[in-house]
Amino acid sequence: MMVLDIKNLSTHYHSRRGTIKAVDRVSLKIEEKEFVGIVGESGCGKSTLAFSIMRLISPPGEIVEGEILFRGRDLLKLSEEEMRRVRGKEIGMVFQDPMTSLDPLEKIGDQIIETIQMHEEVDKRSALEKAEELLESVGLPRNRVNYYPHQLSGGQRQRVMIALAIALNPTLLIADEPTTALDVIVQEKIMNILKGMTSEGRSIILITHDFSLASEKSDRIVIMYAGWIVEMGESSKLVNEPLHPYTKGLLDSVPDLWLDRKIKTMPGLPPDLVNPPRGCKFHPRCPKAMDVCKEREPTDATVNGRFVKCWLYEV
């Protein structure tokens, strides 16, 4: 069953310098039980896409077009009241910056208990028990329920955020760089929890810079560049045989510790989104760029079941 069906979504930020097209006509479907990784360099629109799904875009940001169908209902048409019921229980999110959603004045335990009790009829005692179990599952000692957010390290706060999000066992969980501040053992623990959720029928969107992590854990990978989805498809196929030159560039920059291969870094930087290059936004950095790439936006093609937006695969 289709859980999420995003159609032609654009989210812009209005700035004094002009309009930033952070998400530019993106279409994406997520199935039940699917684990999807979204990969791309900094500033390519990953978090903006996540915030758009949660409908947490506020001025100067604006969702300017598109549909976000969640189990058939267009989230963009819901009232704020209806949307509040969707957030947390139906679509959960682990934010990239843990301080944005923790209350600095309230103990960790109370925040988790409140979240649990907002959505479930349980007494405080069993909610506390559940809060402690959740902390333990993300590798934190049970007594951390008595701590305030400022008493924890960045990595510990990140884990509290994850505990809060999984407490509600949402239908769809969006995790935005959930493990950046964590060591590999804790990272693995958390990835296993997320994987476990998919076997219970949940869907996961993992947003990360870490291509190896995404390819190891995800069923499908989505590559974003400058507000576009430039390639998406089954993880193993995409990694073994990347089609888009940007995907190839990203893969070449992944450190290969076994082979002690020298890492190639991609030349250049992602463009200024106020005034991106004409045609294909990747053309100034693309080793395969042709004349047409500088003039016309590539069409969306499907090659062996894989989505790719590049003139090399013109249909």
Ligand SMILES: Nc1ncnc2c1ncn2[C@@H]1O[C@H](COP(=O)(O)OP(=O)(O)OP(=O)(O)O)[C@@H](O)[C@H]1O
């Ligand atoms: N609140 C905002 N106001 C104005 N511009 C914004 C705002 N948030 C993001 N942007 C711009 O939108 C673009 C996409 O940003 P976004 O945070 O979605 O990227 P990202 O892929 O999540 O990057 P990172 O990997 O660094 O988290 C960037 O050019 C950024 O500067």
Ligand code: SF4
């Ligand atoms: S459309 Fe052209 S510039 Fe863009 S990625 Fe493909 S070959 Fe490179």
Ligand SMILES: [Mg+2]
């Ligand atoms: Mg981000």
